[in-house]
Amino acid sequence: MKTLIKAKKGDITTLEVDAIVNAANSSLLGGGGVDGAIHRAAGKELYDFNKKLGGCPTGEAKISPGFKLPAKYIIHTVGPVWYGGNNDEDRLLADCYKNSLVLAEKNNIKSIAFPAISTGVYRFPPERAAEIAVKTVSGYLTKSDNFTEIIFICFDDGTYQIYLDAIKEI
Numbered sequence: 001m002k003t004l005i006k007a008k009k010g011d012i013t014t015l016e017v018d019a020i021v022n023a024a025n026s027s028l029l030g031g032g033g034v035d036g037a038i039h040r041a042a043g044k045e046l047y048d049f050n051k052k053l054g055g056c057p058t059g060e061a062k063i064s065p066g067f068k069l070p071a072k073y074i075i076h077t078v079g080p081v082w083y084g085g086n087n088d089e090d091r092l093l094a095d096c097y098k099n100s101l102v103l104a105e106k107n108n109i110k111s112i113a114f115p116a117i118s119t120g121v122y123r124f125p126p127e128r129a130a131e132i133a134v135k136t137v138s139g140y141l142t143k144s145d146n147f148t149e150i151i152f153i154c155f156d157d158g159t160y161q162i163y164l165d166a167i168k169e170i
């Protein structure tokens with residue numbers, strides 16, 4: 001189970017997996033950070049498709065095709081903004097990972113890559129976020145044998161090291 005979980009350094013838009021996860025905002029219509037990169041790489045069809053999805057509440061997830069991406073699907077989830085930790089941020093972040101996996105499984109997605117949701121513009125402390133990400137995913141895998149590969153894609157060395165440490169703990 002643990003061998004399915006990997007940390008990798010790189011750009012999520014280049015990955016050849018069944019699905020990549022987007023750290024979106026509740027409009028699902030694009031923004032900065034990883035969301036902006038995914039919308040640019042997928043093309044305008046993504047914006048047009050997502051307009052019909054009607055947004056997404058924090059902690060939940062919606063799916064679109066990957067359009068111009070190598071990935072077949074994009075799972076859009078909305079992470080919590082960090083307000084100090086007393087606003088249900090931990091649970092909402094765990095929900096993003098869990099609901100993304102549930103939606104992936106429903107769509108027969110076997111390989112999936114997650115960015116470090118909420119740790120950029122939304123300011124979630126990165127170590128705490130990585131611990132929640134890794135624990136939620138590994139907990140899910142104890143109940144499901146659907147997945148063949150789960151990648152935590154890290155955009156910088158600092159995030160990569162944090163994930164290597166978090167994966168060691170499971």
Ligand code: AR6
Pocket residue numbers: 010011012013023024025030031032033034035036037079115116117118119120121122123124153154155156159
């Ligand atoms: N591949 C992988 N990871 C990336 C990439 C990439 N191409 N680009 C950035 N990251 P952020 P959030 C990392 O800010 O905190 C947007 O405007 C980045 O280094 O993208 O959930 C949305 O529209 C960081 O580690 O997402 C929302 O309004 C991680 O992705 C808001 O930002 C997440 O940083 C969401 O904020």
